[in-house]
Amino acid sequence: MTDFGSVNERLSKDTFTTDEEESHISIDQELARLTGDADMLCRICPAHVYSKGEDGSIQIEYAACLECGTCLAMTHPGVLQWHYPRGGMGVSFREG
Numbered sequence: 001m002t003d004f005g006s007v008n009e010r011l012s013k014d015t016f017t018t019d020e021e022e023s024h025i026s027i028d029q030e031l032a033r034l035t036g037d038a039d040m041l042c043r044i045c046p047a048h049v050y051s052k053g054e055d056g057s058i059q060i061e062y063a064a065c066l067e068c069g070t071c072l073a074m075t076h077p078g079v080l081q082w083h084y085p086r087g088g089m090g091v092s093f094r095e096g
């Protein structure tokens with residue numbers, strides 16, 4: 001059986017080019033709170049992009065995004081504005 005390594009080992013081979021000027025994710029804080037999506041986002045993202053700040057607002061560490069789309073698929077319409085990072089930015093997946 002082929003050993004593909006752990007998820008963390010495989011993810012550690014990926015590289016990220018951060019768009020320092022523009023986040024590809026933004027959130028409607030009030031709608032996220034009202035729908036309960038705020039808490040859900042902090043649990044479902046495999047890259048732990050979302051966290052709650054001391055004031056209860058959702059913080060977004062977009063540079064770590066794996067561009068899997070899970071957050072967009074799971075939230076109510078209008079909670080997130082999400083698009084792929086601008087050309088050449090974001091995650092580059094590597095194998096081997």
Ligand code: SF4
Pocket residue numbers: 044045046047048049064065066067068069070071072
């Ligand atoms: S696209 Fe995936 S990795 Fe990126 S923020 Fe959403 S759930 Fe997290």
